[in-house]
Amino acid sequence: MKKSKYIIGFLFSLLMTIIIAQGCSSAKQIVEAKSGAQLWAENCIRCHNGPSPTEFNDEQWKTIGLHMQDRANLTKMETDKIVEFLKSAN
Amino acid sequence: MLQKLILAGGFVLCFGALKAQDTIQDQINNLKDDVTTLKRDPNTNFMIRGFSQFGLDAGSDNVNFNMTSFNPVLLWRQGDRFLFESELEMEYMSNQFGLNLGYANASFVVSKGVVVKVGKILIPFGTFGEKFHPSWVNKFSSAPLGVGHDGMLPMADIGVEVRGGLQVGKSKLSYSLFCVNGPRIKDGTEEPTEAGMLSFENANDNNNNKAVGARIGFLPFSNSSLEIGVSGYYAKPGSKTSPFAGDTLNEDLNYKDVTALLFAGDVAYIKVINLIKGTIDIKGQHNISNVSKATYLNPEDTTRYTFTNKCSSYYVQLAYRPALVANNVLRNFELVGRYSVYNTPKGSLWYSNQSQIEVGLNYWFVWRTVLKISYQISDGAMGGSGMGNMPGMSGMKTSMFLIHVATGL
Numbered sequence: 034m035k036k037s038k039y040i041i042g043f044l045f046s047l048l049m050t051i052i053i054a055q056g057c058s059s060a061k062q063i064v065e066a067k068s069g070a071q072l073w074a075e076n077c078i079r080c081h082n083g084p085s086p087t088e089f090n091d092e093q094w095k096t097i098g099l100h101m102q103d104r105a106n107l108t109k110m111e112t113d114k115i116v117e118f119l120k121s122a123n
Numbered sequence: 124m125l126q127k128l129i130l131a132g133g134f135v136l137c138f139g140a141l142k143a144q145d146t147i148q149d150q151i152n153n154l155k156d157d158v159t160t161l162k163r164d165p166n167t168n169f170m171i172r173g174f175s176q177f178g179l180d181a182g183s184d185n186v187n188f189n190m191t192s193f194n195p196v197l198l199w200r201q202g203d204r205f206l207f208e209s210e211l212e213m214e215y216m217s218n219q220f221g222l223n224l225g226y227a228n229a230s231f232v233v234s235k236g237v238v239v240k241v242g243k244i245l246i247p248f249g250t251f252g253e254k255f256h257p258s259w260v261n262k263f264s265s266a267p268l269g270v271g272h273d274g275m276l277p278m279a280d281i282g283v284e285v286r287g288g289l290q291v292g293k294s295k296l297s298y299s300l301f302c303v304n305g306p307r308i309k310d311g312t313e314e315p316t317e318a319g320m321l322s323f324e325n326a327n328d329n330n331n332n333k334a335v336g337a338r339i340g341f342l343p344f345s346n347s348s349l350e351i352g353v354s355g356y357y358a359k360p361g362s363k364t365s366p367f368a369g370d371t372l373n374e375d376l377n378y379k380d381v382t383a384l385l386f387a388g389d390v391a392y393i394k395v396i397n398l399i400k401g402t403i404d405i406k407g408q409h410n411i412s413n414v415s416k417a418t419y420l421n422p423e424d425t426t427r428y429t430f431t432n433k434c435s436s437y438y439v440q441l442a443y444r445p446a447l448v449a450n451n452v453l454r455n456f457e458l459v460g461r462y463s464v465y466n467t468p469k470g471s472l473w474y475s476n477q478s479q480i481e482v483g484l485n486y487w488f489v490w491r492t493v494l495k496i497s498y499q500i501s502d503g504a505m506g507g508s509g510m511g512n513m514p515g516m517s518g519m520k521t522s523m524f525l526i527h528v529a530t531g532l
Contacts, residue, residue, distance in 0.1 A: 039384070043337070043355045063293055064345055075347045078402070079393050081260045081531070082490040092168045096200040100208060102238070104254065106288035106297030106340065109235040 065110065069118025072111050080105065086122030094119045170198040171532075173210070176258035178495070178527025190215050191527065192258050194225065204232040209243075226279050236287040244284050246277040246323075247299035247338040248354045249387040249408045251438075259531035262404075262442050262457070264495050268465035268479050269436025275412050275465070276385070276436075277323040277356060280304055282333070295347060297340040305334025305358040308378050310366040311419050316472040318419040319432050321360055321383055321412070330379070334358035338387075348394040356385040360414070373420055376427075383414045401445040401454075409437040421472070430470025438463035444487075457485040459497070477503035483525075491531035499523045 077083040089097065098116035101107060107115070173195040180187045192214060199207040210225035228242030245253040251270050255261055256278075269275050282303030289296045307329045311318030336356035343349060361378030368374050389408040396403055414432035421428055444457040465477045483497030500522045 039355075046339075064290060078395075079347060079350070079391065080254050082487065084490055092165060093170055095165075095203070096168045096170055096198050096206070099200055099203070099206045099232070100198055102232070102288075103206065103230050103240070103286070106286060106299070108288040108290050108295065109232075110290070111288070 067114070069114035069116075069121075073115045073118055076105065076107060076111060076115065084119075086119045089119075091120045091123055094123075166202050168198075168200045172196045172198060173532045174257045174259045174530065175532065176264060176527050176529040178264055178525060181524040182521065191264065194257070195532075206230050236289045238286050240284040240286070241282075243279055243281050244301065244303070245279050246301065246303070246336070246356075247284070247286065248277050248336060248356055248385065249338070249389045249410060250340075250350075250352060250391065250406070251389075251408055252276055252278045255406070257531065258527075258529040259491050259493060261529075262440065262459045262485065262495070263461055263481055263483060263497055264525050264527035264529070265481075265499070267408075267436070267438035267440075267461060267463035268477050269410060269434075269463065270408075270438070274436070275321070275434040275467075276387070276410055277303075277306065277334075277336075280323065280334070281326070293345040295342040297338075297342070297350075297352075299338045300335075301337070302333050302335050304328040305332070306360045306383060307362075308360040308381055308383075308414070308417075310361075310376075310378055311422065312366045315420075315422040319414065319417065319430065319468065319471050320473055321414065329362045330359065331363075332359045336385075340389075346394075348392060350389075350391045352387075352389040354385075354387040354389070356383075358383045361417075367420070376418060376420060378417055381415050381417050383412065385410065385412045387411070395446065397447065399443070399445075400447040401443055404442040404444075405440070407437065407439040409435075411435050428470070430468050432468050432471070434465075434467050436463070436465040455487045457487065457493075459483045459485060475503055475505045477501065493529050495525070495527045495529060497525045499525060 073083060094116050098112050098119075101115075102109070102112040173193075175193040176191045178189065178191065180189060192212065194210055194212050196210045197208065201207075207227075207229045209227035212221070212223040212225045214221040214223075224243060226243045226245050228240050228244050230238050230240040232238050247253050249270075251267065256266065258264070266274070271278070280303035282301060284299060284301040286299040287297070289298070304325055305328065306321040306323045307325050309317045309320045309322055334356065335358075336354065338352055338354040340350050340352035343351075359379075359381065360383050361381040363379050365374050365377040367376050387408060387410045390406070392403070392405045394403055395401070412434040416429055416432065418427050418429045420426075438461060440459070440461040442457055442459045444454070446454050448454050460482045461480070463479050465475070467473055467475045479499060479501045481497050481499040483495055485496070486494045488494065500520065502520050
């Protein structure tokens with residue numbers, strides 16, 4: 034019974050956090066103003082060194098972008114900007 | 124008459140040869156068109172990537188070359204929303220070649236911030252197993268204690284997952300929810316010294332319930348430098364029927380009501396700091412596993428025993444790379460240190476209390492290829508009869524010198 038309370042509490046917290054996250058949009062502009070290069074530098078380094086933009090072609094960057102959106106839980110905006118930046122070097 | 128026949132025959136042969144040449148030329152042209160179309164198709168892309176690690180481990184008793192990993196990763200993108208990915212784990216250790224399917228799943232981007240995955244997925248319990256396990260991402264050539272295929276944490280399983288990243292003002296939130304087949308509790312019939320341990324490597328579920336879990340990561344700063352995460356995992360790992368069915372003395376032993384509840388907390392801070400002319404990288408994860416009490420059978424003397432089935436482990440890791448110094452050689456070095464602890468239940472036959480400290484110096488040849496040199500000291504105490512031959516156990520301290528090269532292909 035005690036354990037199920039923990040689980041329900043955890044799932045409720047998760048749900049509330051997602052709802053708040055979806056609703057809160059006040060300082061988004063600051064993040065949206067960031068360039069793809071800046072987002073690339075900030076996000077790739079969280080797990081590994083940043084790859085050179087010339088390393089892959091455009092189609093491969095799209096595939097890697099989709100892979101990293103999933104694996105690193107990047108937002109759609111971050112993924113799109115980073116992929117566009119990486120493609121711009123080709 | 125004969126001349127006419129020869130002439131006609133010659134004409135037929137020439138015409139046939141010309142016709143055949145035209146057909147072959149047409150086929151070549153068609154193939155060229157097909158290849159061109161394939162090259163230009165932006166909707167599909169197939170890539171083979173992966174990672175590998177090779178090196179040398181030098182202990183007090185032996186010095187071993189080993190290939191610790193060779194893991195091809197296949198990525199197949201169809202359109203902008205669908206991705207199939209899989210990882211094959213190849214190992215050659217102790218004179219044996221091992222091939223394992225690390226993960227294989229299909230993911231679909233449903234909308235902004237929502238990705239659905241089905242198949243064999245990496246379990247987002249903490250961060251090490253899902254994000255830092257590739258050898259070129261891991262700062263060390265080994266995993267922290269308690270993590271990995273023989274550890275206390277779920278690494279991969281078959282099921283469904285919903286995940287994504289969301290902007291929360293300046294901050295960011297990442298979430299993962301999953302439902303998978305779940306673990307099996309070792310009842311001692313196959314490996315008596317491991318009774319009560321959870322086994323997460325099950326292609327087929329041993330019961331009709333599913334394991335559920337989630338991870339939430341919060342990145343409070345707009346530069347994504349800090350991430351704090353919590354994970355939870357719940358499962359009923361026992362089979363419906365007693366493993367001792369038919370044994371009149373012991374068939375009352377049953378694990379169908381046993382529950383497993385796991386929690387983890389993780390933190391990661393990575394930042395380029397001008398003041399120290401480099402990148403600081405701090406990571407850590409704390410894991411707790413609670414399996415409800417059950418009675419097990421000791422096969423040596425056929426006595427029954429029970430214990431509080433609680434495991435815990437944690438690691439903290441620090442890395443510094445002087446990436447901003449002017450010297451081209453010095454900026455590729457990286458100092459790393461890690462401390463990890465793994466405790467298994469007192470009273471079990473697999474009781475142990477292990478700790479490990481490892482310091483190292485890495486050199487990055489390119490962004491995805493690294494030479495790792497480290498010195499590892501393991502310490503441990505054991506109470507269970509099943510842990511007698513483990514390095515660093517029985518109150519002994521062991522040390523090892525490791526040199527490995529890892530690359531992301």
